[in-house]
Amino acid sequence: MKEQRHILIHGKVQGVGYRFFATRVARKMGLKGWIQNMRDGTVEALVEGEKKAIDEWLEELKEGPRYAEVTKIDQETKEYSGRLPDFDVKF
16 A cells, blocks of 8 residues: 655754665665755655555664664655655755
8 A cells, every 4th residue: 555654753863864874775665755854953754655665664764874863753644646756865
């Protein structure tokens, strides 16, 4: 089953290569969407794909790259659009 999820990642997730880590893993799993730093220090992502792949991706995101410390991940499930581009970092 395909779905879209809006995700907000809290913790030490900026300046540690987090977005690039997340992008690499998302592409490997065939997910579409984007990820970006927010002014408040969180990282926001919009992702689409198979529900199982998104769940696995989120497990990887909880770990993150070496120096990241994820304290919380908020997520909201939305309707699949099929319109998101190949996963990339948004600036």
